[in-house]
Amino acid sequence: LASGVATAKVDQTFPHIDSNNGRHALMVDGKPYLILAAQTNNSANYAAALPDVWPVVEQMQANTLVIPVAWEQVEPQENAFDFSFVDTLIAQAREQDVRLVLLWFATWKNNAPHYAPSWVKLDNQRFPRVKTEDGKTLNSLSPHYRSTLEADKKAFVQLMRHLKKVDRERTVIMVQVQNEVGTYGSARDYSETAEEIFQQPVPQKLLTDAGRKAGKEPGNWETVFGEDADEFFHAWHIGRYVDEIAEAGKKEYPLPLYVNVALRNPFNPGQPGQYSSGGATDNVIPIWKSAAPHIDMISPDIYFRDHKTATRVMELYARDDNPLYIAEIGNDQPYARYFFDALGHGALGFAPFGMDNTKYSNYPLGAKTMDETVIKPFAELYRVFGAMGAEWAEISLNHRTWGFSEPVDTYSADKALWNAKGSDGEEKPEKDPEDNTQRQDLGDWTAEITYGRPAFWIEPPKGNSPASGGAVIAELGKDEYLVVGYHARVNFSPSKELVGEQYTFERVEEGHFDDGEWVFERVWNGDQTDWGLNFIEQPHVLKVKLATYKTN
Numbered sequence: 001l002a003s004g005v006a007t008a009k010v011d012q013t014f015p016h017i018d019s020n021n022g023r024h025a026l027m028v029d030g031k032p033y034l035i036l037a038a039q040t041n042n043s044a045n046y047a048a049a050l051p052d053v054w055p056v057v058e059q060m061q062a063n064t065l066v067i068p069v070a071w072e073q074v075e076p077q078e079n080a081f082d083f084s085f086v087d088t089l090i091a092q093a094r095e096q097d098v099r100l101v102l103l104w105f106a107t108w109k110n111n112a113p114h115y116a117p118s119w120v121k122l123d124n125q126r127f128p129r130v131k132t133e134d135g136k137t138l139n140s141l142s143p144h145y146r147s148t149l150e151a152d153k154k155a156f157v158q159l160m161r162h163l164k165k166v167d168r169e170r171t172v173i174m175v176q177v178q179n180e181v182g183t184y185g186s187a188r189d190y191s192e193t194a195e196e197i198f199q200q201p202v203p204q205k206l207l208t209d210a211g212r213k214a215g216k217e218p219g220n221w222e223t224v225f226g227e228d229a230d231e232f233f234h235a236w237h238i239g240r241y242v243d244e245i246a247e248a249g250k251k252e253y254p255l256p257l258y259v260n261v262a263l264r265n266p267f268n269p270g271q272p273g274q275y276s277s278g279g280a281t282d283n284v285i286p287i288w289k290s291a292a293p294h295i296d297m298i299s300p301d302i303y304f305r306d307h308k309t310a311t312r313v314m315e316l317y318a319r320d321d322n323p324l325y326i327a328e329i330g331n332d333q334p335y336a337r338y339f340f341d342a343l344g345h346g347a348l349g350f351a352p353f354g355m356d357n358t359k360y361s362n363y364p365l366g367a368k369t370m371d372e373t374v375i376k377p378f379a380e381l382y383r384v385f386g387a388m389g390a391e392w393a394e395i396s397l398n399h400r401t402w403g404f405s406e407p408v409d410t411y412s413a414d415k416a417l418w419n420a421k422g423s424d425g426e427e428k429p430e431k432d433p434e435d436n437t438q439r440q441d442l443g444d445w446t447a448e449i450t451y452g453r454p455a456f457w458i459e460p461p462k463g464n465s466p467a468s469g470g471a472v473i474a475e476l477g478k479d480e481y482l483v484v485g486y487h488a489r490v491n492f493s494p495s496k497e498l499v500g501e502q503y504t505f506e507r508v509e510e511g512h513f514d515d516g517e518w519v520f521e522r523v524w525n526g527d528q529t530d531w532g533l534n535f536i537e538q539p540h541v542l543k544v545k546l547a548t549y550k551t552n
């Protein structure tokens with residue numbers, strides 16, 4: 001991956017991202033690392049809140065805590081830095097044996113400068129805000145002023161320098177730069193300063209990298225990008241702003257850096273400004289890639305409950321040039337099963353949001369209240385994948401993987417979110433078993449995943465209530481797959497390559513990994529395999545060997 005940082009000697013034990021033919025892994029302590037995270041609510045970034053955080057991390061069996069560090073708390077007065085919260089956090093994380101991902105809440109936190117210090121957010125002369133086309137001032141800082149960029153950059157550099165000094169154990173493995181950047185209420189800044197820049201030619205780098213307008217004569221934003229000019233301009237300039245901060249931070253301490261995205265609905269996007277304009281929404285990923293080479297990945301925040309939209313988002317953000325990392329996802333039950341889709345797309349990790357006991361809930365995005373029933377669906381998955389995090393991440397870096405989750409949504413209409421309109425499926429009067437069936441061509445074999453049927457016999461799948469099933473399949477070698485499922489039946493049949501052949505499970509082993517080695521526990525056979533692989537109350541880890549045989 002383009003880290004853009006010329007380090008004299010590369011320390012392989014330092015956190016970094018490895019890529020292999022469009023597959024990716026986060027490397028920590030020299031080994032692939034699967035991020036099984038809990039993200040706190042906002043405002044958990046004070047020592048007083050931490051006792052409400054760790055118990056949930058532990059119950060979830062998370063290996064990583066994702067938590068903010070605010071500009072206002074580290075530089076309350078200009079040039080007077082205070083990293084005592086970071087020190088407390090790191091010390092406690094070590095006691096808990098948990099790694100940290102820090103969120104740099106600064107110029108933009110969901111569009112606004114709320115987390116910037118007072119000396120920034122109250123000084124609109126020195127740190128100007130975005131102006132709308134009709135001259136209103138929005139509470140979103142403009143990306144066009146050196147004064148703002150330099151101030152944020154200076155604080156971020158101090159943070160990274162501090163980590164370098166205090167974190168010899170590398171408890172902090174990654175940092176998010178800003179939070180859901182962009183502007184609500186305007187496609188871009190229309191101030192006089194912004195207008196001047198808008199009239200200038202589109203940077204050649206963008207024209208070359210994005211390739212979209214290849215062959216076009218260089219021109220200004222409007223002549224090159226037409227209707228998209230305002231949004232693309234804002235995205236480019238926020239991307240450049242964030243990149244300069246990232247570059248400076250990496251020079252101090254080259255941790256992997258990423259941005260998270262307030263998504264637009266991929267099926268029904270609306271207009272820039274209705275969603276956070278300038279953030280790396282699906283339509284401007286190439287612009288961001290060009291603008292921000294020091295940002296290792298662009299990571300979606302998923303608050304679409306429905307299967308169709310949640311899985312579409314993953315397809316859009318899992319790219320050869322962009323490892324998928326689920327930077328946030330709602331913590332309510334329907335979202336847990338999307339863990340399987342994320343793994344299928346080779347995700348580096350998964351971070352449900354609002355996992356603490358601070359007695360806040362971001363419902364309707366997430367669960368209404370925090371209790372064991374909220375934690376359990378995630379804990380079930382983390383328990384199994386936590387025991388094989390390094391092995392899974394290694395497999396995922398080097399082998400093909402496919403993920404599935406139950407496709408028929410079961411949550412009630414009142415839980416559908418306001419911006420999910422247009423993506424929710426229509427109610428069907430009759431239930432068709434095909435709706436609860438997914439098929440995937442794996443090459444020689446085709447996998448079939450069905451949901452909500454008894455383990456024994458061929459009853460058609462009715463779906464689970466609530467929808468909760470999923471499975472992930474990794475190709476280990478010829479005719480050999482690793483399969484982990486939950487509330488689902490997984491079966492295999494010959495693809496066209498093998499059609500007409502007699503076939504059977506040659507051997508299905510249940511087991512686990514120990515230090516990279518597969519440890520066999522027992523063979524699944526008889527009722528456990530006669531109708532397919534039935535994953536019922538808990539996920540199991542199976543190694544499946546398929547075979548064909550001749551009858552003459």
Ligand code: N0T
Nearest residue numbers: 042179180262301303304362417419
């Ligand atoms: C998220 C979180 C936190 C489908 C919301 C989501 C977090 C931020 N913002 O609790 O504030 O810091 O990144 C915005 C979702 C907009 C509506 C999406 C409906």
